[in-house]
Amino acid sequence: MAGEYVTLVCDDVPHDVVLTDPGARVLDIAQVVRRLTGLSLWRSKVLARQAPAIVLDGVPQEDAEAAVAALRNAGAQAEVRQQPEPDFLTP
Template sequence: MTDEYILLVCDHVPHDVVLIDPGARSLDVAQVVRRLTGLSLWRSKVLAAQIPAVILDGVPQEDAEAAVTALRDVGAQAEVREQPEPDFLRP
């Protein structure tokens, strides 16, 4: 019996939302992080204090951009980063 591997190619490239600086309104940023992640307020506050922090991991680009906009609206600095291609896909 031989093993066969199938590589699925799709247009969906996962993105990460990275919080770079929470700014002066850290409690407001923690509340946005809570809404985005579903974490408790305490855990969201801890996550927002650990800079740089990946808030969302492997989400579609539209969702990542909406999350960055929500974080920037409360005074935080955040960015969308495209996840790197896995090593096994590289020649």
């Protein structure tokens, strides 16, 4: 059994929602971040000002795309990034 590896295949690879630029209306973006994450308004505003920042981590693709659409509708620039697959075979 030594030296055998098993590769797991997932149906849905987790995605990250990255806020790249909050734009001019930081408070509006902070309110969207608050709604998406459940953070307080103050912490959401701090997160929005720290762009580029990961707003959501490890969510399904549909949820990530909906979050990016909400951020873009509020005037921010955001993108969905697929999380890299872990490399278990390298020591």
